[in-house]
Amino acid sequence: MPIVEFKDVTRVYTSGDHELKALDGVNLSLDEGKFIVVLGPSGAGKSTLLNLLGGLDNPTSGKILVNGQDISGYSSDTLADYRASTVGFVFQFYNLIPTLTVYENVALVKQICADALDPEDMIARVGLSDHLEQFPAELSGGEQQRVSIARALAKNPKILLCDEPTGALDSQTGVVVLKLLLSMARDFGKTIVIVTHNQNIARMADVVVRVKNGRIVSCESQAHPLSAEEVDW
C-alpha cells in the first residue's frame, strides 16, 4: 500500500504575465518505510515536489494522497495539523530557532504534537546530550543538523522529508549526518524522502526518483542499495 500518491499534480507559479510550470502532471507512488531519493538538476522541480508533499504549498491541480487522504484541498489550519502530525522536515540550513536552546528546540514540538517523543531521549540518540543547554549559534553545522533531525523525529511523523540535508556540510560531516539520519529513520520505521542533486546519496536509496523540467523521468527501485560505508564519497 503506497503511503504517498501524486495524481496528475501540476504546480504553476505566476509572476506578472509569466507562468512557470514547476511540476507538470506528476504521477508518483511511494511505499511506506522506504528510503526514497529524489534526484534532479537545479530548477527541475524536486523541491516543489517536496514542499507539496510537506504541506508547505498547494498544487495548482491534481491530487496528493497521503495515507489515502487528499491533502491538496486542505485549509491552512488543517495543513498546519498535517505538518504537525504526519511529516518531519530536515532542511539544508537547519532552521533552528536561535533564541531557544538545543533542548528547547526539540521540546518545542511537544507544543503541537500529542504523541511527541521524549526530547531528551531524541537528543541523546543524536549524541548531543552534553549540549542540551547550548544555543544553536554555539554548535557546529553538523551538530545543528543533528538537532534538526532530533526535532523532526521527536514529532514521531510518518514521513521524514529532507531537502539537501548535507548540502551545507563538509563531506565527512555529511556522511556522519546521513548515516545517523538513515539509521534513525530505519529504527523508527519511517518513510524518508531526501531531495538532492548528490548522485552518491542516490546509491543508498531503496527508490530513486529522477525529475527534470517538472516531470518524473524515472522511478526505479534498487534491489541492493549500498550502505554509507560502501559509497565512494
Add this chain to the structure above:
Amino acid sequence: MLTRKLFRTARAYKAQFISMIVMVALGVGVFLGFNMEWYSIERNTGSFFEETKLADYRLYSEAGFSRADLDALLAVDGIDAATRMLSVNVSIQDSEQSLSLNVSEDYTVSTMLVTDGAPYDPEADGLWLSDRFAGANGISIGDELTLAYRGFKITAPVLGLAKSGEQLICVGDSTQVMPDYSKFGFAYLTPKKYRAAILLDFYPQINLRSPLSKEALEAAAAKALGRTIMVVPKEDTTSYGEAMGESKEGKAMGGILPVLFLAIALLAMTTTMHRITANEKRQIGTLKALGFKDRRILRHYASYGFVIGLIGTALGIALGYGICYIIMNPNGMMGTYFDMPRWELAMPGFCWGVLALIVGFMTLISVLSVRKMLSGTAAEALQPYVPRKMRRIALERTPLWKRLQFGTRWNLRDVLRHKSRSAMTLIGIVGCMLLLVGGLGMRDTLNGFLRLIDEDVSNYVTMVSLAENSDADGAMALADALDADWDAASGISVNGKTVMLEIVDNGRDKYRFVDADNAVTPLSDEGAYVCMRLAKDIRVGDTVTFSPYGSSDTYSVKVIGVLRSVMTENLVMSRACAERVGVPYSITTLYTDVPASELPDSSLIASAQSHAAIMETYDSFTQIMDLMIALLIVAAVVLGVVVLYNLGLMSYIERSRELATLKVLGFRDRQIGRLLISQNAWLTVVGVLLGIPAGALTLKLLIDKLAGEYELKMFIGPVTYIVSIVLTFGVSLFVGIIVARKNRKIDMVEALKGVD
C-alpha cells in the same frame, strides 16, 4: 542610478520610511505648534500694543492728577508721552451689561484702533465701543447708551467701533478669567463729553510711555510731583501680563512635550536605520565589491536620512502651522481670550536652526549606521549581518525558568537579544502612556481647580461689585442688608512686586479661603496670609511690609499662614487684623445669597454677577483646555501606533525565518499570532507601569513651570488612569493584531531559503 535605488529602497521599506517620516513630522509639528504659538502671541500682541500705544506705566492717585502734575511728568527726561486717564467699570443702564469706561485726555498713550465708524475725535460728543461687545449685544453705530458712573448718568451715541491694546483681554476684574462680551466690554469716551457729564476734570490715573525702569520712574515721578506715587508697570496689567503669561505657558509646553516627541523620533530613526542598513549589508558589500568608494556609498545611505528628515520636517512645518492655527485664530482657542486685529502666524528664528539640526541628525544617524556595515574589506562587507550571539540570562539559572512556557522563554530571549528594538518599543509605550496620563491629568488638575473655586471658595449666589470709592458706611450697611461677606481688594507693593491685598470679612461663610491642601480655612485675626506664589519668598512667621497703591504709607504685618490663591498673587487678612494694622480699605465686592434680580437699587452697586454666570466664564477656558488635551491624545495615539507598528514590523521581518520554521513544524497561524502579540503585551505591561510615574512626573514638571501663573494642586483621577491604560493597551493590541496578521502571508518556502 543610486538615486533610483534610493526610491526603490524607500518603496521596499515603505512602512519604515513612512513611519519615520510620520514621527519626524509629529515631533516637528508639536515642536513648531507650541513654539509658533508663543511667538505669534508675542508678535501679534506686540505690534497691536505698539499700534495702540500701550502704556508702560500707570500712576494712580485717588485724589486725581492735575494738569500741572501731567506737565511736570512730561518734563521728566525719559518720559516720552503721558496722558491723564480715567479707567473705571460702569454699568449700562437698563441692562445687565457693564463696560470699562476709558477717557484719555491727550490720547497720546493707551489709544485704540478704530475698526468701524468715525475716526477718533476728542471734540466729538459720543463714544467708541468695543467692536466685539457691540457685535455680541447687537449694538450698532448711532445707537445711544446710558452709562451710570458714581451717580452720574452719561448718555452718548456710539460713534465708532474699536479694539484697544489696553483691553486685549477684556475682563471686568481679576475674578473673571475669560472675557465674556455678552456681559462686559469697553468704551472710550471723549474728554469733552466726560467733562460735560460730570462737570469736573477728575483723572485719577496717568498713563505714560517710558523706557525707564520702575524704580527710576518712581523716583523721577516722586521728584517731579513732590509726593510718592504708586507706579504700576504694564507687566501687572491683565492684558499685557496675561498675554505674556500665555506666551510663557506656550514656552513651557514647547520646552517639554516636543522634546519628548523629537527624542522618540530620533531614537526610532536610529533603530530603524540600523535595521535597514543591516538588511542591506549584502547590497552595501556588492556596491563596495563593484568598486564604489566608501564615501559614495556613505553619501547614498546618508541621503536616506536626509530625505526622511527633509520630508518629515516639511510635513511637520505644515502640521505645526495647523496646530498653531487651531490655537491662534480669531475664531479659535485664543480668539475667545484675546481681542486683537491681526492673527499672523510666525515662527521664531531659532526654530529654523532646530529644524536644520533635525535634518542633520537624521543624516548623521544614517551615516553612522552604514559606516558600521562598511568597515573592513569588500569581502567582509559582503558577509551577511550577524546579530549578537545569544547569552543566557540570569533568570535561566532559577527554577522559575523551567516552569515558563516555551513561548514566554522565546519572547524573553528575543526581547533581550534585540535590546534596542525592545527598548524603543518600551519608549514608544511609555511615551504614549506619559502623554495620556500627563494630558488627562492636566485636565483633572484644572477641573479640580475649577471645582475648588465653584464648590469650596464660592459659597454665594451673587457677587456684587461696588462702585469705585463707594462710601464705607454705606457699603458696610449694604453688606449687612444683604447678609453678605465682603472683600476689600486693592493693589499693594510687596518687595517691589505688585500684588493684591484682600481684606475680608467672611463671617457669613460665603467667600472662603483654602490652604495648600485645599482644605477650607477660617481666617485668623492674628496676622496675614500669603498665597503659595508669595510663600516662595515670604515664610510663615516673617513680617511683611507693604504699601498701598497711590500712597507712600507703609504697613507691617506678621504672616501666619499660606493660602492657595485661585486668582492673582495676594496677601489676605481679616477685617480685624487690617484694623489692628491700621491699613485703610474700601469695600470692593460683596458675596451674598440674594439673587442679582432682587438686589436693591443702589448707587453703590456697579455690577452683579451670579455664581453660575461667573462659572460660565470658565467654559471657554475649559473648552480651550479640552481641545489641547484632545490634540495631545491624538498625538499620543499616533505616536504609539507609529512607533509600535514600525518596530513590530521590524521584529516580524527579523523573525520571519523563525516564524516560518514554526509554521513548517505545524504551528497554526493563530498560535504564532498569539506568540507575537504576547511579546507586545508584556512590553506594554512594563511600559504602562513605567508610563504612570513618568506621566505624573511630566505633569508635575508642567505644573511647576506654570506655578508663576496658577497655584494648581496636582490631581490625577482614577478615570485618567483607566482611560490611559485602556488606550495604551488598545493601541498595543491593535498594532499587535495588524502585525500578527501578516504572519499568515509568510511564504514558508521563500522564508527558509538561503543562509541562516
